[in-house]
Amino acid sequence: MAEDREWESTETAVAELHKKIKEAFEVFDHESNNTVDVREIGTIIRSLGCCPSEGELHDLIAEVEEEEPTGYIRLEKFLPVMTEVLLERRYRPIPEDVLLRAFEVLDPTKRGFLTKEELIKYMTEEGEPFSQEEMEEMLSAAIDSESNSIHYKDYITMMVEVQLFKEKNKVT
Known part of the structure; x- marks a missing residue:
């Protein structure tokens, strides 16, 4: 039973993160087609409370970019990567x-x-x-x-x- 409650709690936390990430992403999805300009990714990530260095940001972009870069990032590729970043509490602000x-x-x-x-x-x-x-x-x-x-x-x-x-x- 305790495992079930823990799993439900984790599932709820992930659902909340997905909602938060989607909302931040949608602010820059001007065409409403689940894509944003790659140049907006840093702003989206920072709006979610993360403070990656430029090098870390480039690594994240490379991870979510298409094999043949188009200049746009799709939500379906961004969402799981950003969820993992937030769950791991990576790129926290400097004290x-x-x-x-x-x-x-x-x-x-x-x-x-x-x-x-x-x-x-x-x-x-x-x-x-x-x-x-x-x-x-x-x-x-x-x-x-x-x-x-x-x-x-x-x-x-x-x-x-x-x-x-x-x-x-x-x-x-």
Whole structure:
């Protein structure tokens, strides 16, 4: 009996994940034909609370793409892969303390902020570089227009609050 309840619980959880994934996918299925532009997959995955690196995102796309890439991803291929990702809790957001330490490495004088120019340099020239679109999105949320800098403790707090809000309200 306990096994039956456990199986039903797992089945219910999977059904809920399928619903959540389909809803996120449908937002970008402009033709209502169960396909989305491959360029939207990262946004869909991130809206589901996952934070894959660009390399991980490319691997996921390769897994759900057709053998002969068409530029579109079909829901029937995306759904099982994304369900597995969510069940395994892969690509979880980076903890707040780790983000803070990362910013502090970029701020050796411990000012508590980075200038816009410093941020652009670090995010586009070091490690896994941001695309122009990613950079503009980050700058619009992070940069204080008066000081033209990012006060990273405030930015991290804001990002954590947004993530908690999304999780609490299941915003996709």
